Amino acid sequence: MQLSPRSLLVNRTRGSVRLQSTALHFYQNRQLELYAAKEAQRLTLRQLVFFGRSMNAQRLITSANYVRTELPVRIAHRLRDMQALPYVVVMQEGVAKVYELYWSAFEKFRRYPQIDTLEDNEAFCSFLRAILDDHASVIPNLSLGLSLASPHLPPDQLDSFMRRMLVSRISRRVLAEHHIALSDSVAGRDRDTDGDGHVGIIYTGLSVEKSVRRCTALLRELTYDSEHTSPQKGDDARWPEVIIEGHLDTKFAYIREHLEYIIFELLKNSMQATVAKHSGAAQLPPILVTIVAGVDNISMRISDQGGGLLTPQIKSPSDLFSFSHLRNATRLEHSRLGSLRTAVSNPAGMRATVEELVDRWQQEQRQVPDPQVEAGVGRHPRLGIGLAMSNIFARYCGGSLELVSIDGWGMD
Numbered sequence: 366m367q368l369s370p371r372s373l374l375v376n377r378t379r380g381s382v383r384l385q386s387t388a389l390h391f392y393q394n395r396q397l398e399l400y401a402a403k404e405a406q407r408l409t410l411r412q413l414v415f416f417g418r419s420m421n422a423q424r425l426i427t428s429a430n431y432v433r434t435e436l437p438v439r440i441a442h443r444l445r446d447m448q449a450l451p452y453v454v455v456m457q458e459g460v461a462k463v464y465e466l467y468w469s470a471f472e473k474f475r476r477y478p479q480i481d482t483l484e485d486n487e488a489f490c491s492f493l494r495a496i497l498d499d500h501a502s503v504i505p506n507l508s509l510g511l512s513l514a515s516p517h518l519p520p521d522q523l524d525s526f527m528r529r530m531l532v533s534r535i536s537r538r539v540l541a542e543h544h545i546a547l548s549d550s551v552a553g554r555d556r557d558t559d560g561d562g563h564v565g566i567i568y569t570g571l572s573v574e575k576s577v578r579r580c581t582a583l584l585r586e587l588t589y590d591s592e593h594t595s596p597q598k599g600d601d602a603r604w605p606e607v608i609i610e611g612h613l614d615t616k617f618a619y620i621r622e623h624l625e626y627i628i629f630e631l632l633k634n635s636m637q638a639t640v641a642k643h644s645g646a647a648q649l650p651p652i653l654v655t656i657v658a659g660v661d662n663i664s665m666r667i668s669d670q671g672g673g674l675l676t677p678q679i680k681s682p683s684d685l686f687s688f689s690h691l692r693n694a695t696r697l698e699h700s701r702l703g704s705l706r707t708a709v710s711n712p713a714g715m716r717a718t719v720e721e722l723v724d725r726w727q728q729e730q731r732q733v734p735d736p737q738v739e740a741g742v743g744r745h746p747r748l749g750i751g752l753a754m755s756n757i758f759a760r761y762c763g764g765s766l767e768l769v770s771i772d773g774w775g776m777d
């Protein structure tokens with residue numbers, strides 16, 4: 366008899382299983398414990414660049430086997446985390462689905478045979494691509510489940526669980542996507558980087574100004590109808606101008622998708638808030654982006670005049686990152702839960718490229734015909750994931766994201 370991970374979970378908690386399934390359950394959990402007892406071998410972006418710089422067949426196979434053996438360890442840690450959640454949380458819609466996906470991925474990686482040749486590696490890359498696709502619904506599922514579980518978990522516990530889940534998901538996807546990109550380079554299927562150098566998925570000389578311009582251009586191209594609360598395609602005069610100042614030649618090694626996810630999300634919020642606050646004005650106040658290259662860090666400030674966070678629901682701007690309804694009451698709003706359910710069943714736009722964000726945003730605008738100003742940032746994506754994910758992306762490589770509201774004026 367095969368036990369599904371879900372019945373495993375239920376049975377574990379209820380403690381009532383038939384002998385045969387108990388043995389299987391015991392065996393599977395024993396495997397999980399073996400993997401969860403191992404430490405994750407963390408790599409910095411610098412190490413990933415260093416190793417990936419001089420790729421050849423042998424190094425690619427070493428990389429493949431590292432990914433093959435490292436991912437089940439990291440997934441095992443998260444499965445253990447989920448097993449430690451109270452029963453009432455695990456049983457929320459969405460959480461059990463993520464548990465099943467992770468259990469199935471854990472089993473597949475654990476059983477995946479050693480990779481010895483470039484052909485083996487091609488097959489492994491296809492396997493990775495399929496798992497990356499299968500897991501596209503993880504974030505809306507988790508957000509839905511944890512929002513519903515919010516009344517049953519203290520906010521600190523809920524947010525730290527969610528942070529661990531999301532950071533570790535990013536790190537696993539980075540390993541898998543980086544390995545696929547290295548394999549593509551070795552096979553001569555290199556990505557188009559617009560002339561910028563890259564090693565795998567890491568851009569070695571990523572221009573911050575270019576990323577801001579790229580996100581601005583994408584936002585300007587957006588088209589959606591909302592009774593003139595938002596710009597229309599080609600209606601340039603209705604978009605606030607984006608002025609970029611500071612150290613314009615700043616370049617650094619980073620994952621472009623991560624940086625642009627954050628910039629796109631923040632600029633989008635700033636534009637929506639500015640348009641909403643100044644609708645009818647002859648001229649919209651500009652958004653100012655300041656780029657500063659410090660000694661060992663790079664900072665950006667995006668300042669808008671969209672009115673700030675005037676809302677009784679959110680006490681501190683950082684509460685927008687929280688998944689607890691006690692910090693961010695919008696988590697339990699009917700429309701938000703409904704949008705998450707829709708995203709769960711159609712997760713195509715849940716990956717972190719800016720083009721996919723655009724698609725998702727447009728889908729969301731179509732889903733909710735009744736425009737409402739949410740959380741003081743104008744027409745905001747109904748999933749409520751963008752800012753929380755931007756915070757996680759910023760922290761993933763040791764950075765941070767801070768939202769400062771000057772109520773009645775704007776946001777930094």
Ligand code: COI
Pocket residue numbers: 436470496497500501503534537538541
């Ligand atoms: C995820 O996307 O949630 C993953 O864990 C992906 C990884 C197994 C490659």
